Amino acid sequence: MRIPKTAFVFLFLHIFFLNFTFAQKLSEVDKIVAKYPKSFNTTEKLADKIENDFNSDYDRARAIYTWIALNIRYDYNAYLNPPKMRGFTYSSEAEKQRKIKQMNDDLIQKAFNSKKAVCEGFTALYQHLSTLVGIKCEIVRGDSKTSVRDIGRKTTSSNHAWNMVLIDKKWRLIDVTWGQGYYDSSKGRMVNDFAPIYFDTDPDYFFAKHFPDSGSFLGSRLSKEDFLNGPLIYNKTIEEDYKIKAPDFGILEVRRGDKIDFEIKNVSKSNQVFYLNKKNQAVKVQNPKEKRGGLEFEILIDNNVGDYITIFVDTNSIVSFKILPK
Template identity: 50%
Template sequence: MAIRKIAFVFLFLNVVFLNSSYSQRYSALDSIVLKYPSFGSPEKLAERIQKDFTSEHDKARAIYSWIALNLNYDLKTYLDPPEPKTFTSKNELENAKQIQLAHASTTQKAFRSKKAVCEGFSLLYQQLATLSGLKCQFVTGDSKRLLNDIGRKRLGSNHAWNTVQIDGKWILIDATWGEGYFDEKRQVSVKKFTPIYFDMAPDYFYMTHFPESSMYAGNTGNKEAFLNGPLIYNEFVDNSCEISAPFSGVVHANDGDKITFQIKNISRLEDLYYLNKKEEHVKIENPKEKDGQLEFQVTYNRKYGRFITFFLSNQALAAFKIVPKQI
């Protein structure tokens, strides 16, 4: 009995500490959602959200926060995905019913197990949004999150997210990336609540997301330009950075060539660097302010590898792929 009491006290203190930590770090709305108890159904959760929040914005944000804070990414399924489901119906109506049933099963599993990949995150968001009186769409498409995504060949859909209508305006939401991120080096999923993937500016969102359907694409350009663009990280968005040069994320350079970069809104110059293969800090060269942006150079050394990733205050900022020039 004493051991059980100690374990309970330890668990209680952990919950209190987490609540306190999150409350200090995130908004008041997120703190309210963090303290929610377990709910027996999505309907019960939606009822609570509608009780606690009245505006469309707050409801949409509460759903985002609840999913990002409560669901865990299913890394096992991500690394070893099952065979895609195929539907062999005689007509479009029957096919649509089968897809709807499959989506309902995925949504229910995500809510009950608190574990899913992007499809489960996004379908659950859509269900909770609909139950809360919001107009919401489930969107599939391509995404860029790993270094090898820069300049890769075209592939089909590999990600899902949402767009939800708030006060007549459709905004972009990725609750999966709001939950955390995949550590490519360690091959582990890291849970880290990330608020920026709620209502992210389209210019930034579409640098890492490319919708399968043209009805969601807006002015996102073509698929090749998307894949060849630089890889941006959360720090890039947080600092409202813009890249003026190079014009592509795929840079053609040979050993010893100087590559010129121009990035707007970098205020902490002394903290900007990239890494060599030994993960040693390498300072940028010839930095100068020009037309409201920072211009600097990097002398390419093939020993550093195929990619150059810039860091700002020890946080990844943006990455480029280096391809040898044709001689």
């Protein structure tokens, strides 16, 4: 069944009011930082302005996030064609540390001046600015999930980096690289789309999409298997707090004719809920039931369901699962 006309009207309105939505999701800190110059002579001048404009460490950390996300673009060409690793020689530990610091300083200045970076540049610049305003900040390297192909994959190499900042005796999770936008494969380019959700993200959502090389967070062990085999969630899932209660596993082994039970919190019958079949046609879920603050529904696994199934709520992708035949 094709998606009703009302859903296409909603899609039109969604696109038409993108600027309005952007304005809505800006906090008071963001609104101030959005008026900052796009360029400063030095990182110290930017840090001084942030320190003077905001009184709390939390607002300063947010201001750094917002300025970087609004002004530094992801360098996709550098991601596809990474520069060769620079080697160096040293005769003492002190000389080694000086050269490492110089390489890091060069990385920071390149991101700051060129307004382009990959995740290493984003995280190094964020840490540098945080240090300048007196906030303790760490860089964390690890794995990430960004597409349906990541569900159940076997390769586990480190491919991303993010930050943690210590504010009010609590470590906050930050991914300013993802805060600036995303890669649109259909357009073949990066899309600038400020996403405040990756500042001080709820750990449950954050670690559904990130896995640290250490395998732990604040002393708690995380499961790499659960990370790799879990469903893929999207920005709107975090933004709207759509908790995926069922299925809780990203790989669904099914036979044709099976029915899969789904449960998503903070969704109701007033939402347009559908999925796309393998012909890219929208199929509205049938007979959804509102229970326990969410929506429960079934999806029949028939010949029109492809290798993946993605649930949409009001034109936004919410969660994807991988379909495997039993």
